[in-house]
Amino acid sequence: GNSVTQMEGPVTLSEEAFLTINCTYTATGYPSLFWYVQYPGEGLQLLLKATKADDKGSNKGFEATYRKETTSFHLEKGSVQVSDSAVYFCAPGDSNYKLTFGKGTLLTVNP
Amino acid sequence: DGGITQSPKYLFRKEGQNVTLSCEQNLNHDAMYWYRQDPGQGLRLIYYSQIVNDFQKGDIAEGYSVSREKKESFPLTVTSAQKNPTAFYLCASSIELGRHVGYTFGSGTRLTVV
Numbered sequence: 043g044n045s046v047t048q049m050e051g052p053v054t055l056s057e058e059a060f061l062t063i064n065c066t067y068t069a070t071g072y073p074s075l076f077w078y079v080q081y082p083g084e085g086l087q088l089l090l091k092a093t094k095a096d097d098k099g100s101n102k103g104f105e106a107t108y109r110k111e112t113t114s115f116h117l118e119k120g121s122v123q124v125s126d127s128a129v130y131f132c133a134p135g136d137s138n139y140k141l142t143f144g145k146g147t148l149l150t151v152n153p
Numbered sequence: 154d155g156g157i158t159q160s161p162k163y164l165f166r167k168e169g170q171n172v173t174l175s176c177e178q179n180l181n182h183d184a185m186y187w188y189r190q191d192p193g194q195g196l197r198l199i200y201y202s203q204i205v206n207d208f209q210k211g212d213i214a215e216g217y218s219v220s221r222e223k224k225e226s227f228p229l230t231v232t233s234a235q236k237n238p239t240a241f242y243l244c245a246s247s248i249e250l251g252r253h254v255g256y257t258f259g260s261g262t263r264l265t266v267v
Contacts, residue, residue: 074253085159085243085258086196093253131195135252140186145195 048132048144055122055151063117063147065106065132073135075099075108075115080129080146089117089130122151155180159244159259165267166231166238174229174262176244182257184250185227189213190241190261199242202227203250231264239266 049064067075074093078086090099095110104119115132132144157178166172178185183204188196198211202221216235221227227246231238241263245256 071252074255076255078258083261085157085260086245086256087258088255091255135254137252139250139252140198140201141252141256143188143196145193 046132046134046142046144048130048147051129051146051148053147053149055149057124057151057153058121059151061117061119061122061126061149063130063132063149065115065117065144067113067115067132067134067142069113069134070137072110075106075135076133076141077104077106077115077117078131078133078143080131082128086131122149124151124153127151157244157246157257157259159242159262161262162260164262164264166264167267169233171230171232172264174231174242174244174264176227176229176259177225178227178246178257179225180246180248180257181224182246182248183224184247184254185221186245186247186256187211187217187219187227187229188243188245190243196243199229201250238264240264 046067076091077089079089080086090101092099092108097108106117129146131146133141136142160175186201187199200219202208218230243261244259247254247256
């Protein structure tokens with residue numbers, strides 16, 4: 043079956059630092075790839091998506107590029123804010139026509 | 154505004170009791186899902202439903218049951234057979250079942266056994 047490996051957290055950064063959260067996956071074919079964000083005590087929200095190779099998804103300053111050759115979808119942001127503190131989930135589509143969620147990466151941004 | 158409503162937000166259950174978690178959506182989505190979230194374990198799929206009157210077991214269905222009598226509603230019952238029910242439960246929906254389809258999540262129900 044499909045699987046997804048996310049960078050283990052927690053990740054702690056200072057405000058305005060550069061963020062990278064690594065995500066690699068195994069999949070057959072060409073699934074769509076998603077990043078979700080979960081703020082404390084809430085459900086998950088879609089952050090960005092990419093549907094085909096070399097697509098770049100972006101939202102709120104976050105970006106991720108669909109790299110088919112390395113089966114990766116790393117999340118990046120150039121300058122994080124305290125309000126970005128949350129748990130981030132990588133989620134590729136799987137061969138069973140559902141999304142597979144990574145274990146999540148906790149990000150804490152200090153002022 | 155369209156969305157998913159989960160209720161209650163907090164739920165306390167005594168040992169040996171069954172409890173039902175509510176999930177309602179007004180997005181006109183066909184597919185619905187229930188996940189369990191434990192610290193450090195990410196999301197684990199309990200049950201999912203592709204369409205009304207149909208549902209399938211996920212990875213950890215033992216001790217849980219669901220129904221899908223209406224398109225808008227997908228309640229989850231945590232039975233007394235579930236040995237460790239304390240967790241955060243998330244309901245989600247998507248326009249259809251598929252590997253290219255994003256999910257919309259509710260705000261979750263935190264269940265605690267007392």
